[in-house]
Amino acid sequence: MSFLKTNVNLRLAGLSNAVHHADVVALTKLSCLVLPHEHSALLQPESIWSAEKSLETCSPVEHILHLEPIEVDTFQGITLPDAPKFGHVFGGQLVGQALAAVSKSVDCLKVVHSSHAYFLLAGDVNIPIIYKVKRLRDGKSFATRKVDAIQKGNVIFTLLASFQKEELGFQHQEVPMPSVPTPDELLSMEELREQRLTDPRLPRTYRNKVATAKFIPWPIEIRFCEPSPSTNQTKSPPSLKFWFRAKGKLSDDEALHRCVAAFTADLVSVHASMNPHRQRGLKIDVMSLDHSMWFHRPIRADDWVLFVIFSPTAFNARGFVTGQMFNQKGELLISFFQEGLGRKRIPKRSATNSKL
Numbered sequence: 001m002s003f004l005k006t007n008v009n010l011r012l013a014g015l016s017n018a019v020h021h022a023d024v025v026a027l028t029k030l031s032c033l034v035l036p037h038e039h040s041a042l043l044q045p046e047s048i049w050s051a052e053k054s055l056e057t058c059s060p061v062e063h064i065l066h067l068e069p070i071e072v073d074t075f076q077g078i079t080l081p082d083a084p085k086f087g088h089v090f091g092g093q094l095v096g097q098a099l100a101a102v103s104k105s106v107d108c109l110k111v112v113h114s115s116h117a118y119f120l121l122a123g124d125v126n127i128p129i130i131y132k133v134k135r136l137r138d139g140k141s142f143a144t145r146k147v148d149a150i151q152k153g154n155v156i157f158t159l160l161a162s163f164q165k166e167e168l169g170f171q172h173q174e175v176p177m178p179s180v181p182t183p184d185e186l187l188s189m190e191e192l193r194e195q196r197l198t199d200p201r202l203p204r205t206y207r208n209k210v211a212t213a214k215f216i217p218w219p220i221e222i223r224f225c226e227p228s229p230s231t232n233q234t235k236s237p238p239s240l241k242f243w244f245r246a247k248g249k250l251s252d253d254e255a256l257h258r259c260v261a262a263f264t265a266d267l268v269s270v271h272a273s274m275n276p277h278r279q280r281g282l283k284i285d286v287m288s289l290d291h292s293m294w295f296h297r298p299i300r301a302d303d304w305v306l307f308v309i310f311s312p313t314a315f316n317a318r319g320f321v322t323g324q325m326f327n328q329k330g331e332l333l334i335s336f337f338q339e340g341l342g343r344k345r346i347p348k349r350s351a352t353n354s355k356l
């Protein structure tokens with residue numbers, strides 16, 4: 001849905017002198033609709049997903065990505081108690097919620113084909129995040145949006161996204177899906193954790209740490225293709241392959257499935273760039289810096305997707321990763337690029353506070 005809208009005060013002929021607030025919507029060059037302001041919610045594009053489901057029954061990741069509309073093109077997201085967190089708001093949550101916000105402002109026939117984001121400030125998990133969408137352009141086939149995520153008046157994250165209507169065109173795929181075990185042959189995160197607790201090849205100190213660490217299951221099921229007996233103290237190649245799918249059934253909306261893929265892309269991918277540098281006693285501070293995705297083909301994020309990650313380089317405390325997501329048929333669905341900051345920790349004299 002796209003139209004020109006303006007806000008006017010009307011004195012209706014034949015009625016009282018009362019002034020009515022109304023929205024005037026240009027439908028065509030010749031006709032317009034005058035809608036009383038109290039019904040302005042009708043002008044909002046139909047909410048993507050969660051239309052028939054209540055928040056209690058939807059899948060955990062759909063719940064995390066849920067946004068409350070505040071006004072036209074402004075939404076509020078929160079950090080749920082069980083959402084993945086890394087001391088501050090998880091980058092994937094910001095990307096997923098921001099993509100949801102921009103998707104809600106676009107004609108539902110157009111779906112996101114690329115997004116580019118910067119993480120500007122660490123987000124506070126205890127306060128809501130306001131997403132303000134800017135409509136940069138609405139073309140016939142494409143639409144472009146910008147969204148800022150705001151806390152306490154500060155922009156903590158910004159994302160640009162472009163949307164396109166489906167159209168027929170040339171096709172090729174030169175990258176084959178690597179040969180990996182099927183998800184059924186691999187251990188779940190929960191099984192992997194159990195196995196690590198008793199694996200005699202792992203140092204006892206590491207096993208104790210795993211046993212005492214608070215374990216909150218992620219809303220995404222992950223199965224690593226090459227579970228190795230390495231720990232975060234052991235060097236390994238700068239690459240990673242895993243199958244993932246959302247836990248539970250997602251609403252049937254391509255926009256949601258792309259938001260879930262974006263959420264997942266930030267979960268463990270950029271950590272691959274740290275693999276060759278791991279060593280006993282090394283304490284690092286890590287943060288995602290930016291995040292770009294190209295969505296080539298439709299994706300079902302509640303069915304198994306293979307994520308293949310490789311870090312070609314790390315320099316200047318920045319680790320760089322590229323990623324590709326394939327469906328089980330071997331079709332390339334998404335290409336992904338990200339940089340993360342990884343610094344050897346310098347002990348601080350006093351506790352750090354949020355910069356917000």
Ligand SMILES: CCCCCCCCCCCC(=O)SCCNC(=O)CCNC(=O)[C@H](O)C(C)(C)COP(=O)(O)OP(=O)(O)OC[C@H]1O[C@@H](n2cnc3c(N)ncnc32)[C@H](O)[C@@H]1OP(=O)(O)O
Pocket residue numbers: 086088089090091092119120121122123266270271273274285286287288289314317318319340341342343344345346347352355
């Ligand atoms: C191989 C790579 C793998 C990389 C592996 C990466 C894995 C990523 C895992 C992803 C997990 C996430 O989701 S992370 C969540 C999403 N990302 C974010 O939230 C990042 C948001 N962005 C930011 O916070 C900011 O833009 C920054 C910090 C990146 C840049 O801001 P800045 O203002 O230029 O900051 P900067 O001066 O560099 O430093 C910030 C504070 O850190 C202190 N500081 C500086 N160096 C150190 C240090 N070594 N140890 C301790 N503290 C330090 C500074 O004194 C300063 O404290 P003081 O003076 O302020 O007191």
